[in-house]
Amino acid sequence: MSSSTPGLDGIENPLALEQQVCFALAIASRSVIGVYRPLLEPLGLTHPQYLVMLALWEHEPLRVNELARLLQLDPGTLSPLLKRLEASGYVRREKDPHDDRALAVVLTDAGRALRDDALKIPPAIVERLGLPLDELLELHRRLTQVIAAATV
Incomplete structure (x- = not known):
């Protein structure tokens, strides 16, 4: 039985779990975050904390609302x-210092020093995923497009 749903020509079953973009993204997200876990544990970081640190290593200091955004x-x-x-x-x-009503997040010396250890993580992730860097960069580009389309 073929789909008569507009825009889904050639899809046998538009409700098949294995054909859902949301399912593939959810599994990919959990799996990739799982690859990060053993690399982050020695640093004392969870994946969400790692993302905070990445933002601060690049943009410190940040107001809490800027960091959230x-x-x-x-x-x-x-x-x-x-x-x-x-x-x-x-x-x-x-x-x-520019707005007494706002809180800024700043790195401590230990937070800055942690960056040196974190430099080992990206190459370890690339190696563990086993995909060429250009393919991972293309995947990132495409996912960024999906994010932009979904947040409109």
């Missing part, structure tokens, strides 16, 4: 991540 996280989700990073001694939250 950059990571596309709700500030309420970000706050517990920052508390744990602060308890680990990697970041500090302090008054923004």
